[in-house]
Amino acid sequence: MKEAHKNFGRRLLYPLTYLVIRLKITPNILTITSLPASIIAGYFFARGHWWIGIIFLLFVGLLDTLDGEVARKTQKTHKHGAFLDSVIDRFSEFFIFFGFFLYYYHNQSYASLVFVTLFSSIFVSYIRARAEGIGQECKVGIFERPVRFFTMLFGLIILGQSYFQYALLIILIGNIITIFQRIFYVFNKDN
Secondary structure, three states, X not given: OOHHHHHHHHHHOHHHHHHHHHXXXXXXXXXXXXXXXXXXXXXHHHHOOHHHHHHHHHHHHHHHHHHHHHHHHOOOOOHHHHHHHHHHHHHHHXXXXXXXXXXXXXXXXXXXXXXXXXXXXXXXXXXXXXXXXXXXXXXXOOOOHHHHHHHHHHHHHHHHHHHHHHHHHHHHHHHHHHHHHHHHHHHHHOO
């Protein structure tokens, strides 16, 4: 996602960001709060109550954006906070996708699509983490987490339960492209 789009979204959240700062809510509290919200979202997706799940998913997305913004504005960015955020993000993805998996459990093709899409999403993040582990920043690729999130929301809200699998397919294809973009980026950076 382009930095200009991220900055636009950040500006929209300024009033809420400063309210959270005034209330002295720490970035780590926001990060941790997103985990139960994602579990609840996954639960409602599994039960077929998708609109309630969407509300909680939006809350997860809001918290995921606010934690970084609050950390930057209060100058509380720290490697431990980034580590916690990354770990919680992976758990959140798991619980949300697990809800979809349970919903589609009786349809082997759709359940498999959910599983493979989850794996590819986690692998996109894993490649970035491994690149950073060898000292290379790797924020390239067309399907970073915000793009996956908005594609999922599009599928949930616009396509609905009957056609949501097409959004999953788009996420899967985008993830595969991103995986290769990141692998090539890391290998070409040394040359």
